[in-house]
Amino acid sequence: IAFPAIAFPAMAEELAAIVESIDPPRADIRALDLLPAGLVTLAEVFSTNGYATRAFVSNFAIAPQFGTDHGFQTFRLFDRKRDVAMPIDPKIGYVPIFFMDPEVKAFFERPPAEPFFAYVHTTDPHQPYRPPLEYLLWGRQNRDRYDGEVRFSDDFIAGWIDALRA
Numbered sequence: 684i685a686f687p688a689i690a691f692p693a694m695a696e697e698l699a700a701i702v703e704s705i706d707p708p709r710a711d712i713r714a715l716d717l718l719p720a721g722l723v724t725l726a727e728v729f730s731t732n733g734y735a736t737r738a739f740v741s742n743f744a745i746a747p748q749f750g751t752d753h754g755f756q757t758f759r760l761f762d763r764k765r766d767v768a769m770p771i772d773p774k775i776g777y778v779p780i781f782f783m784d785p786e787v788k789a790f791f792e793r794p795p796a797e798p799f800f801a802y803v804h805t806t807d808p809h810q811p812y813r814p815p816l817e818y819l820l821w822g823r824q825n826r827d828r829y830d831g832e833v834r835f836s837d838d839f840i841a842g843w844i845d846a847l848r849a
Contacts, residue, residue: 694840696836698753699753713799722750722753723847724754725754725800725833726738726751726753726754726755726800726802727754728746728754729754729799730754730755730756730800733797733798734797734798734799734800735756735795735797735798735799735800736754736755736756736757736799736800736801736802737756737757737759737790737799737800737801737802737833738751738752738755738756738757738759738801738802738803738804739759739761739783739786739787739790739801739802739803739804740758740759740760740761740802740804741760741761741777741778741780741782741783741804741806741807742777742804743760743777745804746760747760755802756841758785761778761782762778763776763777763778765806766778766782767782768782769830770773770819772811772813773805774811775809777806777809778806779806779807780805780806780807780835780836780839783805783839784839784842784843787803787843788842788843791843791844791846791847792846792849794847803843805834805836805839806838807835807836808829808832808833808835808836809832811824812828812829812831812832813828813832814828814831814832815831815834815835818831818832818834818835819831820834
């Protein structure tokens, strides 16, 4: 999905484009807006047509209270207070991907028998960029740390795809 009219798309605009199939420049949806009443979501279309629908989300900006759970049989919002089992940097206000991994991977290892639509929304990479040292390949500047977090996240996503293919 390309956002030609948006230099840096906002969370709600991205969500509208991906899940609700709305063109972001025309969506008139901003972060932390309630999705418009009557909007048919992609999850609702899948669910109506016999698909199991599941969402795994780590960003409170698209929490169910904003209507983003419409059509999902299960909408799992990971919560930092409930789902983070160890102390993490207080500057990190979201649930990092490695805390989502066991649940997401388990779903893909044992998916439903019927066709399914799974929406996985991680917040990584996200500032402050602090990937494990083995992912810092070129240096320690902000861009290098960002690249390291992308590689770190990619490894988790690759594991989910591998689980799904097995």
